Amino acid sequence: MTGPVARGSIRRTLFLQLCAIAALLAVAFFFIVRSLAEGAAEQTQDDILAASATAIADSLRAEDGAVTLELPYSALSMLGTINEDRVFYRITVNGETLTGYDDLPLGDSAFATFNYRGDTVRRVQQSRVISTGGSAQQVTIAVAQTRRGMEAISGRITATATAVALAFFGVAAGLSLWAAHTALSPFQRMTQSVTRRGPTDLRPITSAMPQELVPLASAINGFMGRLGASLKRSEDFITEAAHRVRTPLATVRTQAEITHRKLQKPEHKQAIRSMIRAVDESSRSAGQMLDHAMVTLRTDSLDHAQLDLRDLVADTCERLAPTADLKDIRLTQSLPPGPVPYTGDRVLLQSALRNILDNAIKYSPADSTVSVDFAPGTPHRISFTDQGRGFNGTSLSDLTHRFSRGSNVDDIVGSGLGLTIADEVARAHGGALDISENTERTGACVSLLLA
Amino acid sequence: MRLLALGLILSLLASFVLAYEIEDQITYPAPSGETSVLRIISTADRPAFEPILTAFQAQNPGLTIHYTITGTSDVMQAIEAERAPFDLVISSAMDLQTKLANDGFAQPYRSAATDALPPWAKWRDQLFAFTMERAVLVLSTSDFPTLPATREGLIATLRNAPSQFRGRVGTYDIARSGFGYLMATQDSRHSDSFWRLAEVMGSLDARLYRSSGDMIRAVASGELALAYNVLGSYAATQISPSGDIRIVELSDHVNVMLRTALIPTWAQNPGSARAMIDFLTTLKTQPSITSASGLPPIDAGALSANPALRPVRLGPGLLVFLDRLKRDTFLRNWHSAVSRE
Ligand SMILES: Nc1ncnc2c1ncn2[C@@H]1O[C@H](COP(=O)(O)OP(=O)(O)OP(=O)(O)O)[C@@H](O)[C@H]1O
Ligand SMILES: [Mg+2]
Numbered sequence: 075m076t077g078p079v080a081r082g083s084i085r086r087t088l089f090l091q092l093c094a095i096a097a098l099l100a101v102a103f104f105f106i107v108r109s110l111a112e113g114a115a116e117q118t119q120d121d122i123l124a125a126s127a128t129a130i131a132d133s134l135r136a137e138d139g140a141v142t143l144e145l146p147y148s149a150l151s152m153l154g155t156i157n158e159d160r161v162f163y164r165i166t167v168n169g170e171t172l173t174g175y176d177d178l179p180l181g182d183s184a185f186a187t188f189n190y191r192g193d194t195v196r197r198v199q200q201s202r203v204i205s206t207g208g209s210a211q212q213v214t215i216a217v218a219q220t221r222r223g224m225e226a227i228s229g230r231i232t233a234t235a236t237a238v239a240l241a242f243f244g245v246a247a248g249l250s251l252w253a254a255h256t257a258l259s260p261f262q263r264m265t266q267s268v269t270r271r272g273p274t275d276l277r278p279i280t281s282a283m284p285q286e287l288v289p290l291a292s293a294i295n296g297f298m299g300r301l302g303a304s305l306k307r308s309e310d311f312i313t314e315a316a317h318r319v320r321t322p323l324a325t326v327r328t329q330a331e332i333t334h335r336k337l338q339k340p341e342h343k344q345a346i347r348s349m350i351r352a353v354d355e356s357s358r359s360a361g362q363m364l365d366h367a368m369v370t371l372r373t374d375s376l377d378h379a380q381l382d383l384r385d386l387v388a389d390t391c392e393r394l395a396p397t398a399d400l401k402d403i404r405l406t407q408s409l410p411p412g413p414v415p416y417t418g419d420r421v422l423l424q425s426a427l428r429n430i431l432d433n434a435i436k437y438s439p440a441d442s443t444v445s446v447d448f449a450p451g452t453p454h455r456i457s458f459t460d461q462g463r464g465f466n467g468t469s470l471s472d473l474t475h476r477f478s479r480g481s482n483v484d485d486i487v488g489s490g491l492g493l494t495i496a497d498e499v500a501r502a503h504g505g506a507l508d509i510s511e512n513t514e515r516t517g518a519c520v521s522l523l524l525a
Numbered sequence: 526m527r528l529l530a531l532g533l534i535l536s537l538l539a540s541f542v543l544a545y546e547i548e549d550q551i552t553y554p555a556p557s558g559e560t561s562v563l564r565i566i567s568t569a570d571r572p573a574f575e576p577i578l579t580a581f582q583a584q585n586p587g588l589t590i591h592y593t594i595t596g597t598s599d600v601m602q603a604i605e606a607e608r609a610p611f612d613l614v615i616s617s618a619m620d621l622q623t624k625l626a627n628d629g630f631a632q633p634y635r636s637a638a639t640d641a642l643p644p645w646a647k648w649r650d651q652l653f654a655f656t657m658e659r660a661v662l663v664l665s666t667s668d669f670p671t672l673p674a675t676r677e678g679l680i681a682t683l684r685n686a687p688s689q690f691r692g693r694v695g696t697y698d699i700a701r702s703g704f705g706y707l708m709a710t711q712d713s714r715h716s717d718s719f720w721r722l723a724e725v726m727g728s729l730d731a732r733l734y735r736s737s738g739d740m741i742r743a744v745a746s747g748e749l750a751l752a753y754n755v756l757g758s759y760a761a762t763q764i765s766p767s768g769d770i771r772i773v774e775l776s777d778h779v780n781v782m783l784r785t786a787l788i789p790t791w792a793q794n795p796g797s798a799r800a801m802i803d804f805l806t807t808l809k810t811q812p813s814i815t816s817a818s819g820l821p822p823i824d825a826g827a828l829s830a831n832p833a834l835r836p837v838r839l840g841p842g843l844l845v846f847l848d849r850l851k852r853d854t855f856l857r858n859w860h861s862a863v864s865r866e
Pocket of ligand 2: 432433492493
C-alpha cells in the first residue's frame with residue numbers, strides 16, 4: 075500500500091507568506107518614517123532660515139536716501155542654537171551687495187540646496203521693497219546654512235527606523251510562526267482523532283471543528299460510509315457464498331452416503347466414494363476460503379487487544395481434542411505456568427493456531443503423539459511437533475502459497491490455504507512461520523513465532 | 526636662467542608672505558635632533574606663551590617651533606587672504622576665529638581632550654578654546670572707598686561725583702582694539718546699562734586706550750580712577766594685591782573672552798598641531814605652566830561657581846558684529862555716546 079506523497083507544507087507556505095508581508099511592511103515603514111523624519115528635519119531648518127531672513131528683512135530701513143541694515147544678533151545666533159552649522163548671508167539692493175558674502179548665489183526660488191564653499195548648503199531667500207526718498211529699492215535677503223546638523227538628525231532617525239523595522243519584523247515573524255501553528259492545529263486534532271480509532275470504527279466524525287474543515291470531514295464521513303457499506307457487502311457476500319455452497323453440498327453428501335449404503339456393486343460404491351470425497355474437498359475449500367478472506371480483511375486494520383497467549387493456545391488444543399481423539403492421537407501440551415500477556419488480534423491468532431494444529435493431527439497416523447510447546451520470550455515460539463509423514467522432500471518455501479499442497483498429502487482432504495492463513499497472521503503480528511522437519515524422528519514441526 | 530627664475534619666485538613669495546605685519550618671530554629649535562616643524566601664528570605675546578611652548582617642546586623633543594606674533598587683524602589677513610603656511614592659528618579675536626572656521630579655513634579634530642571640553646568651549650570640532658579671560662574693572666581704592674558691585678552701582682557712583690571722575694575714567698578705544706570691540710558688543714547684548722554707562726563715561730570725558738597695559742599703568746599712576754573692561758588675566762600679573770589698586774568683577778555679568786586655536790585646512794604638520802591642541806585644552810592639569818604664563822585655563826566648574834560669568838558664545842552670532850554695516854552703526858552709536866563731539 076503506498077501512502078500519500080508530501081509535497082510542500084501549508085505551515086511553511088503560510089509562515090513564509092506572512093513573513094514576506096511583514097518584511098514588506100517593515101521596509102515600507104522604514105522608508106515612510108525616514109522620509110517623514112527627513113522632511114520634518116528639513117522643514118525645521120527651512121523654518122529657522124526663514125525666521126532668520128524675516129528678522130533681517132524687518133530690520134531693514136531707509137536712511138539718507140539709501141537702504142541700510144543693522145543686522146539683528148538673533149538673526150544669526152538663532153541658527154547656531156540648534157546645531158553647529160556654518161552660516162552665510164547676503165543682502166543685495168537692486169542687485170548690488172549691501173553686506174554679507176557677496177559670492178553667495180541668489181536664485182529665483184525661495185528655497186534652494188547647492189554646493190557653496192565646499193559644503194552643501196540650504197539657502198532661503200526673501201525679497202522686500204524699501205522706498206527711499208520716493209524711489210523703490212528691491213532688496214533681497216539670502217540666508218544659508220550647511221546641513222551637518224540635519225544630516226546628523228536624519229542619520230539618527232534612520233538608525234532608529236532601522237532598529238524599529240527590524241524589531242517589528244522579528245516580532246511579526248514570531249507571530250507568523252505561531253499563527254501558522256494555531257491555524258493548522260484543527261487539522262492535527264482531526265488527524266489524531268481519526269488515527270486513534272479502532273479497525274472496525276467507521277463512525278462518522280462529529281466533533282466540532284472550524285468551518286473550513288467541515289467539507290473535508292464530510293468527505294471523509296462519506297468515504298467511510300461507503301467503505302463500511304462495501305466491507306459489509308464483502309463479508310455478507312462471502313458468508314452468503316459459503317453458506318450457499320456448503321448447504322447443498324451437505325445435502326449432496328448425505329444423499330450420496332445413503333446411496334452408498336444401498337449400492338451393492340463395488341465399482342458403483344467406488345464411484346460414490348470419490349464423489350463424497352470431492353464433496354468434502356469442496357466443502358473444506360469453501361470454509362478455508364471464508365477464513366482466508368476474513369484474515370485478509372482483518373489484517374488491513376488489525377485489532378490491538380490485550381489477551382493471554384497461553385490461554386489462547388490451551389483453548390485451541392481443547393477445541394481440537396475431539397478430532398485428535400477420533401484418531402487416538404495424544405495431544406501433549408507444555409505451556410508456561412502463568413499467563414503470557416500479548417497485544418494482538420484474537421480471531422486471527424486463533425485461526426492460525428487452529429490451522430497449524432489441524433495439519434499436525436490431519437497428517438499424523440492413528441495412535442501417535444502431537445506435542446504443543448509454548449516457549450515465551452522475544453519472540454514467543456509456539457511449536458506443533460507431530461510424528462506423521464513429515465514433508466517428505468516437499469519444497470518448504472512453497473507451502474505458504476495459496477492453494478499449494480505438498481506431494482505428501484496422499485488422499486487427505488485439504489485446500490492448501492491453512493499455512494497461508496497462519497503465515498499471513500504471523501506476519502501481520504510482526505512474526506513469522508517456521509516450517510521444518512521433526513528433528514527426532516519422521517514428522518513435521520511447524521512453529522508460530524510472535525514478536 | 527633657471528636660477529634666475531627660482532630667485533624671482535622666491536622673492537615674489539617673500540613679498541607675498543610679508544603682506545601681513547609681524548610683531549615678532551621666535552624660533553625654538555628642537556632640543557634633540559629636529560624631526561618636524563610646527564609653525565604657529567598667534568596674538569599672544571611671548572611672556573604668556575613661552576612657558577607653554579617650552580613645556581610642549583619638552584614632551585616633543587624633536588619638534589622645532591616657529592612662533593609668529595601678530596595682531597588679530599593680521600592673523601585674519603595671513604590666513605584668510607594669503608593662506609600663509611601655518612599649522613596652528615591662536616587668537617584672542619573670537620569673532621575672527623569663528624569667521625575663519627565658518628568660512629571653511631579650519632579642519633576638524635576630535636580627541637579625548639577636545640571631547641572633555643565643555644560645549645561652550647568649542648565649535649564644530651574646529652575651534653577650541655583654551656583660556657577663560659575675564660573683562661574686569663581696575664580701580665584705585667582712594668577714589669572708590671566702597672567698591673561698585675554692578676554696572677548700575679558704578680553709574681550711580683560716577684554720576685554722583687562728576688568733578689572727581691572727569692577725565693579720570695578710561696576704557697578701550699573699541700574702534701582700534703578688537704578685544705575692546707568684542708567686550709563692548711557683548712556688554713550691549715547682556716544689559717541696557719551698557720549704553721547708559723557709555724553716556725556717563727562720555728559725560729565724564731572718558732579717555733580711550735588701545736591696550737590693557739596702558740590703562741593699568743594709568744590707574745597705577747593715579748591718572749585714572751577707573752579702567753573699564755580690562756583683561757583680567759593680564760591685570761592680575763601686573764597688579765600687586767597689597768597696593769591700593771583693585772581688580773573688580775561686577776556681579777551683574779562678567780564677560781569671559783576665550784582664546785581659541787584652530788588648524789588651517791592646509792596645515793603641513795597637522796599631527797603636531799593636534800598634539801598642541803590636546804596640550805592647550807588640558808592646561809588645567811598643569812598648574813605650573815598656567816601660573817608661569819598667567820593664562821587662566823578652561824575650567825568648566827568656574828561657571829557654576831560664579832553664575833555672573835558669561836563666556837562669549839562661539840558660533841554664528843559672532844558674525845553679526847563683524848558685519849560691516851553693523852560694525853559701522855555700533856561704532857557710530859558708541860562714539861556719539863562716549864566721545865560727545
Ligand atoms: N504437519 C504436517 N505434516 C506433513 N505435511 C504437512 C503438515 N502440515 C502441512 N503439511 C504440508 O503442507 C501443505 C500445505 O498445508 P496447508 O495446511 O496449507 O494445506 P492443507 O492442509 O493441504 O489444506 P487445508 O487448507 O484444508 O488445511 C499440506 O498439503 C501438506 O503437504
Ligand atoms: Mg491444513
